[in-house]
Amino acid sequence: MSEKILQVSEIKTLASECLQHYGCDERNAEAVADVIARAERDGCHAHGLMRLAGYTNALKSGKVNGKAKPTIESIAPSVLRANGDQGYAPLALALAREPLIATARKQGIAALALTETHHFAALWGEVEPIARAGICALACVSYMPAVIPAGGSGPLYGTNPLAFGWPRADAPPLVFDQASSVVARGEVMLAAREGRELAPGIGVDSEGHPSNDPQAVLDGALLAFGGHKGSSIAMMIELFAGALIGECFSFEAAARDNKDGGPPLGGELIIAMDPSRFGDALGWASHAERLFEQIEAQNGARLPGDRRYRNRAQSMARGVAVPASVLSTIDALLQ
Amino acid sequence: MSEKILQVSEIKTLASECLQHYGCDERNAEAVADVIARAERDGCHAHGLMRLAGYTNALKSGKVNGKAKPTIESIAPSVLRANGDQGYAPLALALAREPLIATARKQGIAALALTETHHFAALWGEVEPIARAGICALACVSYMPAVIPAGGSGPLYGTNPLAFGWPRADAPPLVFDQASSVVARGEVMLAAREGRELAPGIGVDSEGHPSNDPQAVLDGALLAFGGHKGSSIAMMIELFAGALIGECFSFEAAARDNKDGGPPLGGELIIAMDPSRFGDALGWASHAERLFEQIEAQNGARLPGDRRYRNRAQSMARGVAVPASVLSTIDALLQ
Numbered sequence: 001m002s003e004k005i006l007q008v009s010e011i012k013t014l015a016s017e018c019l020q021h022y023g024c025d026e027r028n029a030e031a032v033a034d035v036i037a038r039a040e041r042d043g044c045h046a047h048g049l050m051r052l053a054g055y056t057n058a059l060k061s062g063k064v065n066g067k068a069k070p071t072i073e074s075i076a077p078s079v080l081r082a083n084g085d086q087g088y089a090p091l092a093l094a095l096a097r098e099p100l101i102a103t104a105r106k107q108g109i110a111a112l113a114l115t116e117t118h119h120f121a122a123l124w125g126e127v128e129p130i131a132r133a134g135i136c137a138l139a140c141v142s143y144m145p146a147v148i149p150a151g152g153s154g155p156l157y158g159t160n161p162l163a164f165g166w167p168r169a170d171a172p173p174l175v176f177d178q179a180s181s182v183v184a185r186g187e188v189m190l191a192a193r194e195g196r197e198l199a200p201g202i203g204v205d206s207e208g209h210p211s212n213d214p215q216a217v218l219d220g221a222l223l224a225f226g227g228h229k230g231s232s233i234a235m236m237i238e239l240f241a242g243a244l245i246g247e248c249f250s251f252e253a254a255a256r257d258n259k260d261g262g263p264p265l266g267g268e269l270i271i272a273m274d275p276s277r278f279g280d281a282l283g284w285a286s287h288a289e290r291l292f293e294q295i296e297a298q299n300g301a302r303l304p305g306d307r308r309y310r311n312r313a314q315s316m317a318r319g320v321a322v323p324a325s326v327l328s329t330i331d332a333l334l335q
Numbered sequence: 336m337s338e339k340i341l342q343v344s345e346i347k348t349l350a351s352e353c354l355q356h357y358g359c360d361e362r363n364a365e366a367v368a369d370v371i372a373r374a375e376r377d378g379c380h381a382h383g384l385m386r387l388a389g390y391t392n393a394l395k396s397g398k399v400n401g402k403a404k405p406t407i408e409s410i411a412p413s414v415l416r417a418n419g420d421q422g423y424a425p426l427a428l429a430l431a432r433e434p435l436i437a438t439a440r441k442q443g444i445a446a447l448a449l450t451e452t453h454h455f456a457a458l459w460g461e462v463e464p465i466a467r468a469g470i471c472a473l474a475c476v477s478y479m480p481a482v483i484p485a486g487g488s489g490p491l492y493g494t495n496p497l498a499f500g501w502p503r504a505d506a507p508p509l510v511f512d513q514a515s516s517v518v519a520r521g522e523v524m525l526a527a528r529e530g531r532e533l534a535p536g537i538g539v540d541s542e543g544h545p546s547n548d549p550q551a552v553l554d555g556a557l558l559a560f561g562g563h564k565g566s567s568i569a570m571m572i573e574l575f576a577g578a579l580i581g582e583c584f585s586f587e588a589a590a591r592d593n594k595d596g597g598p599p600l601g602g603e604l605i606i607a608m609d610p611s612r613f614g615d616a617l618g619w620a621s622h623a624e625r626l627f628e629q630i631e632a633q634n635g636a637r638l639p640g641d642r643r644y645r646n647r648a649q650s651m652a653r654g655v656a657v658p659a660s661v662l663s664t665i666d667a668l669l670q
Contacts (some may be wrong), residue, residue, distance in 0.1 A: 076443025076612035078413045108411025109446045109606070113614050136579065140359035152636030156629055164571050176567040226561025230509040232639050233568075235630070236499050243623040244471065244608065246615030251629055272443070273579065279448050280581030288578040294586055295570070298487030304567050326430065 008315055011049065013171035018052055018295070018333055022059040022064035035121045040320045043311030046186030047121040049326050050193070055088070055120070056333055057260020064088060064118045072096050078107040081245075081249070084117030086265060092117050093126055099274050101133045106166035108277035113245035114268040119143070122147040124177035124308065126270065127165030131173030136275055137165045140237040142250045144257070147181045148221045150231035153208055157223035157234035158250035159185045160241075169285045174292070176304035180234035181222035188214045188222070194205040240269040337659040343650055346384065346657070347372035353668055355385055357394040359401035366425035367507045370456045381458040381521030384661050385528070390423070390455065393597020399423060399453045407431050408563055413442040416580075419452030421600060426450050428461055429618035435517035435607050436468045448580035449603040454478070459512035459643065461605065462500030465509030471610055474498045475572040476603040477585045479592070482516045483556045485566035488543055490556035492569035494520045495576075502610070506621045511628070511639035515569035516557035523549045523557070535601030575604040 005013070015033035028093045028114065032055065040048035058064040072095055075081045080099055084092035090278035096112055108246020123139045130137040143158030161184070163177035179185070191198055192214035203217030205209055211217055224230035242249040247267025257264040275284040295301050303319070341349070350367035355361065367390065375383035393399040407430055407603020410416045415434055419427035431447055437444035458474045465472040478493030496519070498512035514520070517537045527532055528551035537554030539545055546552055559565035577584040582589070582602025592599040610619040630636050 012449060075614060076609075077441070078445070079612055080441035081614055092344065106412065107442060108414035108587045109444055110413070111608065111613070115614065119662030136574075149630050149633055149636040152630070154633060156633065164567070165442075166571075166574055178564045178567060178570075182561075225564045226517075228639075229513045229560045229565070232499070232513060235626070235639070236501075236511075238626055239471075239501055239623060243615070243619045243626065244610050244613050246619065246622075249626050249629075273446065274411075275579050277414055278446070278579050278581065279416055279450065280578070284578045285580065287581075288574060290587075291570070291573055291578065291584050294491055294584075295484050295487070298373070298484055298489060298491065300482040302485030304563075 003321045004324060005319040006322050007319045008041045011040050011320060014330060015049065015052060015295065016086045018056060018253050019059070019066070019086030021334055022056040022066065024059060026092050028066055028068055029085055031094055035090045035125055038125050039121055040322070041312055042124075042308045043315070043316040044122055044308070046184065048189045049322060049330060050190075051120065053333060054261035054263075054328055058118065058259045059257055061260040061262070061267075063258050063260055064262055068092070070095050070117075072099055073320050075105075075113070076294055077104060078110045079113065080110065080116075081113045081115060083115050086116050088263075089114065089116065089117040089268065091120040092282060097129060101130060101135050103136050104272035104274045105115045105277070108213060109271065109273045110274070112270040114270070115245060115247050115248075116265065118263045118265055119268055123161050124165075124175045124178050124305070127132055127163045127177070128175050130270070130272055131165030131167045131175065132272070134167045134276070136167065137163075139268065139269055139270040142238050142241040142253070142266055143185075145250045145253045146172045146185055147224050147231075147234055148156055148204070149235070150224060150228035152262055157231070157238055158253075160234045160237040160250070162233060162237060166288065168288070172305075172309055174303055174305060175308070175323040178225075180224055180230050180237060182225045182230075183222070185218070185222065188217055192218060223312070224254050241267045245269055248300070303304070336572070338656045339653040339659060339662060341657050342654045343372050343376045346655060349665060350384065350387060353391060353665055354394070354401070356669055357391040357401065358438070358654045359394060363401055363403055363422055363426050366429055368421045370425045370460055373460055374456055375616075375657070376647055377459075377643045377649040378650070379457055379521075379643070381519065381525045384657060384665060386455065387524075388664055388668060389596035389598075392595045393453065396593055396595040396597070398593050398595055398600075399597055403427070403638050405430050405452075405468050407434055409438075412446070413438060413445045414448065415445065416420045416448045416450060417452075418450050420450050422453065422605065423598075424449065424452040424454040430605050432464060435605065436470050437467060439607035440612070444606065444608045444634065446581065447605040447607070448582075449605070450580060450582050451600065452598055452603070453598045454603055455598040457512050457595045458496050458498030459510045459640070462498045462512070463508055464606055465490070465605070466500030468500045469502045469609070469610045471502065472498075472500045472605055474603065474605040475575050477576040477601060478520075479589045479599055481520055481557050482559050482566075482569055484570070485559060485563035491575055491586055492559070492566070493588075494557065495569045495572040495585070497568060497572060501623065502620070503623070507640075507644055509638055509640060510643070513560075515559055515565050515572060518557070518564075520553070523552055527553060574601045580604055625640045
């Protein structure tokens, strides 16, 4: 497969240019491009440049507001709402981050209800900067029906990722970000694009039969991880990113979506906690390290997020290999 | 197997009498007995009367303070701490419940850090009453090392349950409560007691080899549900119920425990959110029902907690069948 090495800054510039070509104003384009570039940087190509075609489609169709002006307001002493003005989520998230961190520091625990946004990409990029500010964060988002409730027959839940970030004193934050499906839908899309078979137990085709064909699974549904337990977590995330914050469920998002290939309108919940306000103001960080030492002492076990940080270091040193097919798609978009 | 039908109130009286016989004062005994009786009532026998022998051992050894006087304090505007005074958790939880609910109503979101308690039994009994007050709750607790970190070789995490409660207008709350292990340790204990084999994929023996023998697995370790994803959740719960709130991790709890068979000293975190303060004050409850209708419309899918409520209705009507062997153990304890 032919590919080209791009620096992370070049990826961001290319993505921003492409988004502005389709009507984004500069600050919306830069916020989205930053997320795309960080995905490529960290080895998460499924959320990188390959998604630009869908994102620009959604700008072209008018579904996504490329000139969104998000607003942040306090709706309870410990709850903030960021209304994304129907734009892509990154700008609203960037504007809400500092107020959320400040509220967590003041109150001990705080929540951010993100509404009226088109969310895309992975959640680790949202909890990591909060954790870098010393605040523990939990984030979740729903999407489009893709996962079958345990025991059920058809897709109802989104792939509904849950991300967690824990601040560390002498290391980058510990971060995990995991879909409620056995694998993320982006991984299935990547397998379809690369013509790879899926491992068994990941999904079913549109008739509900187990399938290893990624395209058949994209047309069918994914299974929740860990059976009914992952299914319960997917359901909880529907409630958090939907009914709790006054936004839609995955099945409602799908019903109102125009199917232009871009992400649907929906919500996200972030819970932020300041460990220095929870009872061990001085010792919590070094205490946590004792757990991490125990994990790393076990042969074969590793801390979540380790691979992402290794990919990042490598990308910053040597750039990112981008498939020529992805670049030619972007070239065509820019015509 | 010979058994006797007891009313729920008789189970509570029997448990309270037994606990007071071993030095609990009345309000501590009643709080613990209430949890035991509710476990039996709801069909969760693994957390019922069969545990009394361990609980009384821990009173006898002096590990658990049977006359604990828990204290509740506000340590940040949205964070409460309940110090259990080294007693069993139920009294501290009962005393902290109303302050937690009130703080969630006032602030939108609130957290309870429960410390210096000996926690036992299931978490659904802790989120359900909060949800009955109209507040969405998330609770987690660590225990003793029983679960292997993904890729690792030995037990490090507790079975670390995560429980969630969602208030409903015209139905009991939706509640799930799930261990981070494939099955709860109590279920393995019950299988050992009843001489049943375990299904494959639940645990390993003390040498790390897969085993279906419940006693071998109790001596060995359990696997996390859903592979590395369940393992990540178990790790997050260690951080929430440990470093965040200034309490010990499972491996630390085990190191300081006197191994008298009763639960170790440790912590718990509860996050409580008032959905009426999150952006859809009027519509959130009926909105959530639309998700539940979609779940129940799928043949084979069911709402979490349904079976528990069915067991409860049956127990309240007809009493609970308690094995004669359990009752004779309690008789012996009372001599």
